[in-house]
Amino acid sequence: MTKADLIEEVSRVVEMTRKESEVIVEAIFDSIVRSLRSNDKIEIRGFGSFRTRQRQPRIGRNPKTGARVEVPAKKIPYFKPSKELKDVVNSSGAPVPAPALAPAVPEQVPNP
DSSP: OOHHHHHHHHHHHHTOOHHHHHHHHHHHHHHHHHHHHTTOOEEETTTEEEEEEEEOOEEEEOTTTOOEEEEOOEEEEEEEEOHHHHHHHHSSSOOOOOOOSSOOOOOOOOOO
């Protein structure tokens, strides 16, 4: 799924225009990036968590020439899926429930 596919899916499910859906998706991505830049952890229950990990500086090699290259220390984004997401992905053919758009209204059961 691409970002454009995700925008289309949000547009279809929420019944908004594509432009409005694009704003929503961009806002979510921007919020995640801003949080990761400030070393905050993002936890989405039932989906997973995003955080950064620190990589130490190291000596690498240029694969073409074999020359040694210093690779500086850096932060990398890391995603850890939740147990629920792992279970859904690994389940055999069980459909993923569609998101609820409105609170469920209990059915009226007629009195006998």
